[in-house]
Amino acid sequence: MKTLxxxxxxxxxxxxxxxxxxxxxxxxxxxxxxxxxxxxxIQARQYVESTGADVWISAEGSGGxxxxxxxxxxxxxxxxxxxxxxxxxxxxxxxxAQARPTVRGKSTKAIVVGYKLGQLGGPKxxxxxxxxxxxxxxxxxxxxxxxxxxxxxxxxxxxxxxxxTLGNEKVRVVGKAKSLMFVLDTPLLFMDVRIAQKxxxxxxxxxxxxxxxxxxxxxxxxxxxxxxALETIEARTLKQTLGDIIAYYVDEPMKAVQxxxxxxxxxxxxxxxxxxxxxxLEKTQEIGVLKAIGAANSYVMGLLLKQVVLISGVxxxxxxxxxxxxxxxxxxxxxxxxxESVIVACISFVVCCGSxxxxxxxxxTVDPMIAFRGEI
Amino acid sequence: xxxxxxGTGLTKxxxxxxxxxxAVDAIDVRIEESELVMIMGDSGCGKTTLxxxxxxxxxxxxxxxxxxxEPIDPVSEDLSVIRREKIGFVFQLFHLLPYLTALExxxxxxxxxxxxxxxxxxxxxxxxxxxxxxDRLHHRPAQLSGGEKQRVSFAxxxxxxxxxxxxxxxxxxxxxRQSDNLMSxxxxxRREYQTTIAIVTHHEGLKENADRVIxxxxxxxxxx
Numbered sequence: 001m002k003t004l005x006x007x008x009x010x011x012x013x014x015x016x017x018x019x020x021x022x023x024x025x026x027x028x029x030x031x032x033x034x035x036x037x038x039x040x041x042i043q044a045r046q047y048v049e050s051t052g053a054d055v056w057i058s059a060e061g062s063g064g065x066x067x068x069x070x071x072x073x074x075x076x077x078x079x080x081x082x083x084x085x086x087x088x089x090x091x092x093x094x095x096x097a098q099a100r101p102t103v104r105g106k107s108t109k110a111i112v113v114g115y116k117l118g119q120l121g122g123p124k125x126x127x128x129x130x131x132x133x134x135x136x137x138x139x140x141x142x143x144x145x146x147x148x149x150x151x152x153x154x155x156x157x158x159x160x161x162x163x164x165t166l167g168n169e170k171v172r173v174v175g176k177a178k179s180l181m182f183v184l185d186t187p188l189l190f191m192d193v194r195i196a197q198k199x200x201x202x203x204x205x206x207x208x209x210x211x212x213x214x215x216x217x218x219x220x221x222x223x224x225x226x227x228x229a230l231e232t233i234e235a236r237t238l239k240q241t242l243g244d245i246i247a248y249y250v251d252e253p254m255k256a257v258q259x260x261x262x263x264x265x266x267x268x269x270x271x272x273x274x275x276x277x278x279x280x281l282e283k284t285q286e287i288g289v290l291k292a293i294g295a296a297n298s299y300v301m302g303l304l305l306k307q308v309v310l311i312s313g314v315x316x317x318x319x320x321x322x323x324x325x326x327x328x329x330x331x332x333x334x335x336x337x338x339x340e341s342v343i344v345a346c347i348s349f350v351v352c353c354g355s356x357x358x359x360x361x362x363x364x365t366v367d368p369m370i371a372f373r374g375e376i
Numbered sequence: 377x378x379x380x381x382x383g384t385g386l387t388k389x390x391x392x393x394x395x396x397x398x399a400v401d402a403i404d405v406r407i408e409e410s411e412l413v414m415i416m417g418d419s420g421c422g423k424t425t426l427x428x429x430x431x432x433x434x435x436x437x438x439x440x441x442x443x444x445x446e447p448i449d450p451v452s453e454d455l456s457v458i459r460r461e462k463i464g465f466v467f468q469l470f471h472l473l474p475y476l477t478a479l480e481x482x483x484x485x486x487x488x489x490x491x492x493x494x495x496x497x498x499x500x501x502x503x504x505x506x507x508x509x510x511d512r513l514h515h516r517p518a519q520l521s522g523g524e525k526q527r528v529s530f531a532x533x534x535x536x537x538x539x540x541x542x543x544x545x546x547x548x549x550x551x552x553r554q555s556d557n558l559m560s561x562x563x564x565x566r567r568e569y570q571t572t573i574a575i576v577t578h579h580e581g582l583k584e585n586a587d588r589v590i591x592x593x594x595x596x597x598x599x600x
Contacts (some may be wrong), residue, residue: 001480001483001484001487001493001496002493004476004484004487006478007475007480008473008475008477010475011475133460192479278401285471286471288471289467289471290484290488291456292433292459292465292467292486293459293460293464293465293485293532293533294456294457294459294460294461294463294487294488294489294536295456295460295488296454296456296457297456299488368433368448368459369428369433369434371433371465371467371471372424372428372467372468372544
């Protein structure tokens with residue numbers, strides 16, 4: 001009679017299926033929420049890491065590059081290119097600003113990255129088309145005819161030669177870069193720093209930040225500390241900048257999501273506990289009869305726990321599968337890590353089984369005297 | 377004859393304070409090997425409480441109980457062991473598990489006693505054949521008549537070769553023909569398995585089948 005618990009489950013199949021489905025949905029939601037946060041973290045890192053810069057310089061009081069409002073005057077370029085601890089001439093100006101380009105008549109979100117071609121800050125090459133035409137940055141005059149050209153993220157689906165509108169200007173797509181989406185699948189538009197200044201910064205001779213490489217024997221922490229001592233700029237290492245970005249763009253806004261994940265675990269536990277308890281109430285007479293004909297508490301507990309374990313196990317496994325399917329089909333980047341999946345699955349399984357165990361403990365206190373009353 | 381069940385001064389109260397009900401009042405009772413005893417009396421006189429005490433489902437507030445010559449200590453002993461090894465129960469409302477077949481309902485009792493599945497199946501088949509249900513082995517309770525369900529219930533009670541079977545109003549939900557058939561079966565089973573049987577009943581007509589009648593009133597035995 002090893003299948004006694006299975007026969008009971010088949011008899012109550014509607015409830016069993018609903019419980020397992022409830023766990024499935026909750027586990028997949030927990031994993032998907034984690035996957036969205038992972039995706040945001042990965043996207044927050046990938047552009048910053050791709051630049052190859054070791055030191056990030058922003059305006060004093062900005063709280064770091066990418067965080068607060070930052071405008072740095074171009075004159076710092078000359079200073080940084082000869083600053084101690086930095087690789088000579090490695091400094092690059094960077095405009096990094098959110099924009100609402102009109103693409104094929106529709107307003108969409110994007111981040112404009114204006115940088116000096118050949119320097120840090122943007123792709124070295126394109127996967128399709130060509131790089132934009134660079135301005136002569138140091139000897140630039142506003143009346144110089146620099147073409148309004150842009151290299152777009154390959155995932156934007158734009159064709160070479162197509163035009164998009166940025167502000168009041170038409171910008172022509174000349175190349176496609178390997179995808180480097182920013183947080184929440186925000187595509188990057190790479191263009192010459194002077195065009196970015198014209199379109200987004202009112203043609204002022206400022207940039208949002210400057211980036212540079214440290215010299216060969218210099219530690220980034222020391223180089224950044226040396227620059228940070230200056231009163232008008234803030235300097236951060238790559239590691240600090242990544243920490244700032246992840247805290248600002250992911251962890252802070254996602255605190256509510258983390259809370260929601262804990263709530264979902266709680267909901268999964270309550271769901272299994274409640275349904276086991278309600279099932280137990282329905283089976284009180286049955287449990288009483290089993291005890292009256294000699295079943296030990298451990299036998300009854302075994303029957304109930306086998307059901308709880310099976311329902312929780314099936315629910316958790318289906319939840320994992322569903323989460324991976326949803327992640328693949330999601331309209332935003334969702335990264336579910338295998339290790340995290342295993343941890344979430346284990347915690348969910350333990351929570352569900354734990355609450356089922358508590359309900360089952362209550363069930364075994366049924367008085368066998370109940371067998372002398374009522375119907376099953 | 378040896379006593380299978382022997383209770384001395386058995387007392388059971390329910391409730392507390394002014395609401396206390398003395399369900400069984402210092403009863404001395406002895407049921408001997410192979411005996412068929414009827415326990416009779418009005419509703420609420422304590423019949424079911426008495427067989428629950430004798431069947432180790434309830435623990436007495438006072439008094440001593442011996443089963444098969446062994447004293448029972450409800451505090452230190454696991455009464456479920458005694459119930460599955462020495463006692464069989466038949467309930468008024470049959471109490472068969474609705475999701476199991478007749479065969480599986482009998483096998484459950486042996487599963488509880490850790491009998492191997494093959495052995496349990498073989499004995500359950502034998503018992504169900506004995507009670508006339510050889511062609512109903514794979515029927516669920518919902519597919520059986522009241523009389524057939526009670527037969528399955530008796531087969532389940534006999535499964536672990538108990539020393540005594542307690543049956544609570546086994547004929548209450550059966551018509552007179554089914555009641556007569558069941559009593560014939562009980563006599564037959566008793567002869568076949570030498571099992572002691574104690575039946576709680578209101579049914580005066582069953583008296584003639586008993587070796588002895590215990591008449592109860594207000595928690596006490598008035599005649600035996």
